[in-house]
Amino acid sequence: MPVAEVTTTDLRKTRYQVESKDDIRKTREGYKIETADGDVLRFSEEDVESISVVEE
Numbered sequence: 001m002p003v004a005e006v007t008t009t010d011l012r013k014t015r016y017q018v019e020s021k022d023d024i025r026k027t028r029e030g031y032k033i034e035t036a037d038g039d040v041l042r043f044s045e046e047d048v049e050s051i052s053v054v055e056e
């Protein structure tokens with residue numbers, strides 16, 4: 001299952017299981033991630049250094 005790795009501007013990495021990379025979207029407010037558990041996470045663009053998707 002794919003995992004979204006979010007690196008914040010303070011260089012902390014957090015991993016979230018997602019169904020596919022289509023569950024990560026860039027919005028006007030920043031980024032929206034829908035996790036495999038059904039949770040919806042939102043990050044402002046200023047807080048995110050990078051987002052990558054890896055296969056696990």
